[in-house]
Amino acid sequence: MTDLPGRRPPPIPETPLTFRQRLDNMRHLGRLIAQIWRTSRSLTAASIGLRLVAAFQPIAVLYTAKLIVDEVVRLTALPAPGPTILDWWNAGALNTVLGFLLIELALVLANDVINRATGLVDSILSELHSNTVSVELMAHAAKLDLMHFESAEYQDRLERARRQAAGRNQLLSQLFGQAQDMITVVTLAAGLVIYAPWLVLLLPLSFIPSIWGETRFNTLNYMLSRWRTPERRELEYLRHVGASAETAKEVKLFGLGDYLIGRFKKLAHGIYVDNRRVAIARASWGSLFAAISSLAYYLAYGYIVWRTITGEFTLGDLAFLSGSFLRLNGLFQKILLGFTQIAGQSLYLDDLFSFFEIEPSVLPPASPKAFPTPIQRGIVFENVGFQYPETEYWVVRNLNFTLAAGETLALVGENGAGKTTIVKLLTRLYDPTEGRITIDGIDLRDMSPTDIHQHIGVIFQDFIRYSFSARDNIGVGRIEARTDQARIEQAAEQSLADGVIAKLPQQYDQQLGRLFKKGRDLSGGEWQKVAIARAYMRDADLVILDEPTAALDAKAEAEVFARFKNLATNTTAVIISHRFSTVRMADRILVLEKGAILEAGSHEELLALNGRYAELFELQAAGYR
Incomplete structure (x- = not known):
């Protein structure tokens, strides 16, 4: 696990991502939209349609409000038809303003219904999409090689992908919301340009500083999240160890509770300090940028008020323009901030979609040969050597042996001798680095891994x-x-x-x-x-038992293997065990040392040889005397 002392958070990047790099990261948005469409075409279409209608609501409400104000001003200039509202009503003076009020009420009520319907559709679509991504993630992981699961780097990538599968659903609403806001901006800006075109020039002053800040802090948040992935995996591990049924007995008996809590708190505090530092900086700069935005708005507002005082604008125009500028200012910021946030989240999408781009290396051939069933001649290892990826150490080298059809072969050796690696090669979880393995003369690489696995039964000690x-x-x-x-x-x-x-x-x-x-x-x-x-x-045609009776007592072990020998008369089998009472039942035994065969023969032959096997057997037998 990770030791934290002396480790400092990465600095704010001196060189921000280039425009081209941001575009490259945003290429994943197309894949996301396609994924959303695959999830549910009807719900996606409904969400888009509802937002399209909602996009025109702000300009309609603002313009209706302008008409109401202008009509009220007009009515105040007329002589009163009477002292009561009934007099005004009977005179028909209120018909127009009442019509406008009803239109505005209908727009407001419709907007509430549309927003609720959009929220409902988005929540259902979001959950369906989360399930879709999780299924696709599991399906892709199932296709990958064992080497990926045995790599710490891969585990980090898988952890990031899992987080994004569950944590990017808000991006669905944000993407569709951006399109809605852009349509609204076009309608509002058209009205603003007609009355006072130069006011549009004030808008960049209000949102450009905020855009810069958001871009900067989104990038930093992503860097911190990516950099802290190993520690976050360790936090999850500590949570599991500290509060699971599997570990409860040992944690209690060894008194590990305080140690695990202390380690968790220290690790969590380091992550908290990093996040707090970024949050404080973001809030401080955000306050300054918000003040700049407010200043720009009130400059525009003051100008509109002056034009109204001089009679160039009506009071209705004042309400419409001030409302439009205020909404435009907010929408421009929301859209551009949304773009930076989407760009920032596209960095996280890269974690998800780059995981889908990992390809397995143990692949079926173009024209796979069938697994020979039943096995007629046997399995042959020919000069087999193997190195785990990105290592220079040979786990096994120059390995040559034959497992005859119907034979039970035992593998014996100290930990690290290569026994489990042989099983991984035999089941084509890995391909040999050199040499080849054949079944009835057919190279395992000429068969589909799926077909091989269907004909092999394997039980590991850590089942x-x-x-x-x-x-x-x-x-x-x-x-x-x-x-x-x-x-x-x-x-x-x-x-x-x-x-x-x-x-x-x-x-x-x-x-x-x-x-x-x-x-x-x-x-x-x-x-x-x-x-x-x-x-x-x-x-299965081939049975592999890797320490299959480690948890059984001697009597149960004898019963299990006596049954196995009786039932597996014509079955080819490989047994890995440290118990010589199990090993001696095999037809032949291979003694492995440092990835090579040191001795081979039956139990009696190896005892007569008086070599390494006899030495190990005597050491174990002495423990029972």
């Missing part, structure tokens, strides 16, 4: 404990057969998980884990039997 029902926990082993109850029960019987499930109150319908209400947790060994059932559920 997932799904917070699903017992049925679904087993059914995920062959997801297309998850509703086949007979197959699920057979897999459970083969892995000895049927005894575990029989004790559950709702048996196969029982929710497992403590994450959800009425969930029932299992012991480590019970979870492991359920996980092993997934491998049987798969009915």
Whole structure:
């Protein structure tokens, strides 16, 4: 995790982004709009239509108000038809002004209805869009290579993309709102130009300083957010460790609560200080720019008042022009600030869409060959070497061995010897850096990864404990057969998980884990039997068990492997284990050291060799004496 002492926030950039760079960042807006349209064409069209109608409402209300004021001034200059309103009404003097008032009332009421309808449409569209982006994010992540998930840099990019998937929905309303405001500006500016064209020249004085400030601080906010991604991931990790069922026992027993809280507070405070610094600077400069804007407005307002005093404008013109200038000033600022904010948010959109541009490197060939089923001859590693991406260390090198069809092969070696890497290569989660792996003479790279995975059953020591029902926990082993109850029960019987499930109150319908209400947790060994059932559920041509019985006691382990040997007579299998009671059941054993094969043979042959395997076996056996 990250150590903070001495780490300072990045400075305000001396060189702002160029206009071309901002345009490049805003290219993602087109992708966003296309994504919105895909989400719901009808809702998108409704939002646009409602805003189009609303765009003409301000000019209509202002002009109606001008007509009302002018009519009131006209009426005040006429002799009164009588002392009461009824006299004015009977004389017909109030007909015109009443008509204008009703028109203004209708415009105001219609505007309220339109705004509420727009808000409703946008909220529904926003939620649908959030779901769409999340689904697309999950779908793309599922296509990527294992190496991406094992990279800290990728995890940072994924975290930023997740945040943007959930945090950019306000941009939908902002984009459509910008278009609405621009139409309104055109209508208001047309009226202003007719009466006093030079007043438009005052508008830049009111909004240019604010635009500069917003652009500057949007860029800085993005820099801080991006720079702090590792720390934010660490905050989420600390939240999880400090308050989850999985870690509760150890946190309590080791008394880690205060330590985790202290570490969280220190990390969160560092992020808070950065954000506070930017917020204070933004508020200070914003106050100055707001004062400049107000000064520009009152200069224009004073001019309009003077023209009204001299008789060049009517009182209705005064109300219309002052209202138009005030709205134009606000709208110009809102539009241009909106553009800078959209440009700033487009930086965040780059985090989202650049994630979609990550391409997997383990790809199916143009004309993939079918996985040979059943396996007839076996699997061959030919001079296989592998380096993890962006490293120079060879995890395995010059690896040559054959796994015959129907053979059970055990891999033995200390941690870091390359056992799990061999599994990753064999399942084509990675491709070899050099050499090749073949199944019945067909190179794995000539097969589709999806096809390979469908014919291989793998259970890792760190298997997932799904917070699903017992049925679904087993059914995920062959997801297309998850509703086949007979197959699920057979897999459970083969892995000895049927005894575990029989004790559950709702048996196969029982929710497992403590994450959800009425969930029932299992012991480590019970979870492991359920996980092993997934491998049987798969009915695979090749079964790989990576430390499959680590949580089982010796008796349960013996039962599981005796069952496995009986049921897997014609199944090709690879077993990784540190327990020699498990390893000795294999037909052949490979002893690995530093990515190379040190010894190979059956249990009896390796003991007779009196080499490394015999040494390790004796050390473990001595622990039971």
